[in-house]
Amino acid sequence: MPGKPPPPEEEIKAIIGHEFPGGTYTIEHWENFLLTECTGAEPLPGKMVHPVALFHMPILGANTTIGEMFAVGKADSDHSIGIESYDWEMYQPLEEDTLYTVTAKVTDADRRSREDGRLYDRIQFQFDLADPNGDPAARTTITWHYNRSGSWTSR
Amino acid sequence: MDVQVGDNIPDWVMESVSAARMRTMAAILRDPNPVHWDRKAVAALKRLNLGERTINQGPLGLSYMINMLHDWTGPGSIRRIYMTFPLVVLDEDRIVAQGKITGLREENGEKLADCDIWLQRGDDQPLVGKATVVLPS
Numbered sequence: 234m235p236g237k238p239p240p241p242e243e244e245i246k247a248i249i250g251h252e253f254p255g256g257t258y259t260i261e262h263w264e265n266f267l268l269t270e271c272t273g274a275e276p277l278p279g280k281m282v283h284p285v286a287l288f289h290m291p292i293l294g295a296n297t298t299i300g301e302m303f304a305v306g307k308a309d310s311d312h313s314i315g316i317e318s319y320d321w322e323m324y325q326p327l328e329e330d331t332l333y334t335v336t337a338k339v340t341d342a343d344r345r346s347r348e349d350g351r352l353y354d355r356i357q358f359q360f361d362l363a364d365p366n367g368d369p370a371a372r373t374t375i376t377w378h379y380n381r382s383g384s385w386t387s388r
Numbered sequence: 389m390d391v392q393v394g395d396n397i398p399d400w401v402m403e404s405v406s407a408a409r410m411r412t413m414a415a416i417l418r419d420p421n422p423v424h425w426d427r428k429a430v431a432a433l434k435r436l437n438l439g440e441r442t443i444n445q446g447p448l449g450l451s452y453m454i455n456m457l458h459d460w461t462g463p464g465s466i467r468r469i470y471m472t473f474p475l476v477v478l479d480e481d482r483i484v485a486q487g488k489i490t491g492l493r494e495e496n497g498e499k500l501a502d503c504d505i506w507l508q509r510g511d512d513q514p515l516v517g518k519a520t521v522v523l524p525s
Contacts, residue, residue, distance in 0.1 A: 268416055271409040272451035273402050277463045284454050284466060288447035289417045299419055311421045312433065316446050316473040318517075326464040 239381035240307040242344045245354045248305055253337040258294030260286055262329050282327035288319070290327075291360030291373050294335030305339065306356045306379045317355065317376040324369045327362075333370055334363045340374070352381040389461070389523045397487035397503060400456035407442050407479035417445065427479075444477035449515045453505045456485035461521045467500065471517035477507065484508045487519070499523040 260268075260282050269276055269283040277283060292299060308314055327333070341357035356377055362370040411425045422429035427440035450471050457466050477483060484507070491502035501523050507515040 264416065267412055271413045271416070271448060272455055273409075274451075274455045274458070277458070281463055283451065284469075285447050285451040288445075288450075293418065299417070299421075312423070318470060318472045319446065319450060320468070320470045322468050323466055 237309050237381075239344075239352050239354075244307065245342050245344055245356075248339050248342050248356070251305060251339040253301075254296040255334075255336045256294055256296040257332050257334050258290050259332050260290060260327065260329055265329050280329040280331075282329055284321065284323060284327070286327060287321045287323070287371055287373050290333070291335050291337065291362060291371075294333060294362070295337035295360055297337065302358060302375075302377075303379075306342070306354060306377070308379050309381065313380045315353075315378040315380060317378055318374075319376075320374040322372045324371060325364065327370060332365055334367075336361050341376075354379040354381065389525075391489055391492070391501065391523065393489050393492060395489045397456060397460050397489070397505070400452060400459055400485040402452050402481075402483040402485075405444050405448075405477055405479050405481045405483060410442050410444055410448065410479065413445050413448055417447070419445065438476070438478060441478040441480060444479070444481075446471075446473050446515075449473070449477045449483070449507055450517075452483060452485040452507060453487070453515070453517070453519070456487060456505070457503075457519055457521055461501070462524055465521045465524070466519060467522060468520040469505075469517065470519070471515055473515055475509075475512055475514035477509070477514050481509055483514075490518075492523075499525070 265282050337360040340359045344354050346352050358375045360373045364370045414424045423443045430438050431440045487503045487505035489501050490504050493500050501521050503519045505517050505519050506513045
């Protein structure tokens, strides 16, 4: 069955610079505990947050969602998204019960084709976290492929 | 810590990737994609031929490498981690996080190790990336 026709390329390029609302996020102990347990690790010392939080914390802190990020890139469906890479820069360990400010924007978007001719749009999101003093805490860069002809992998 | 370029990072093993942990993770991430919590939804994607096994979230696979690095150089030691995802990880997979030092340098008074890191599943490497960690003195 043929997929949806791809959105015009100029519509994809136009999302470069799109800013999410931004906001704040605080990880409480229960959330860090469950998150760490999911990784198979023991709780980290003190109030240190497991770095795996650097996936969802920036997204939710920027007042967006995975679903909205799909929509910004005009995804065919949940199943049409593939991961190219996650790049996490950590300037200081994150801590529980600390209010982090998050800003986020689309930094790149362009259309590409695979060897078999199938199209995808490569879209890059950048999130910046700052601690309560305004000092940088982390930067994360998510690069996803929005497949336009049916191929996909999991996030 | 006395290390050399080419040294291996001690392995970190996830004996069996857990579907229950994927479900908890999906709730924490607010991730609605059923491939992470509904085995029948995965089986329905027949072109993938994965059977009734849920697909591990990318960040969870990445977390196994974080755990390996923490066990090696300590919590809070990671400065950067970059990850690609050539293959999916499925529930009940046995996964080994592995790595090797590719460079040693100093920056702002800290001794840093640059590393290649990956997940090994049999002969496959479903996740492949790089990391930079601070070495303990």
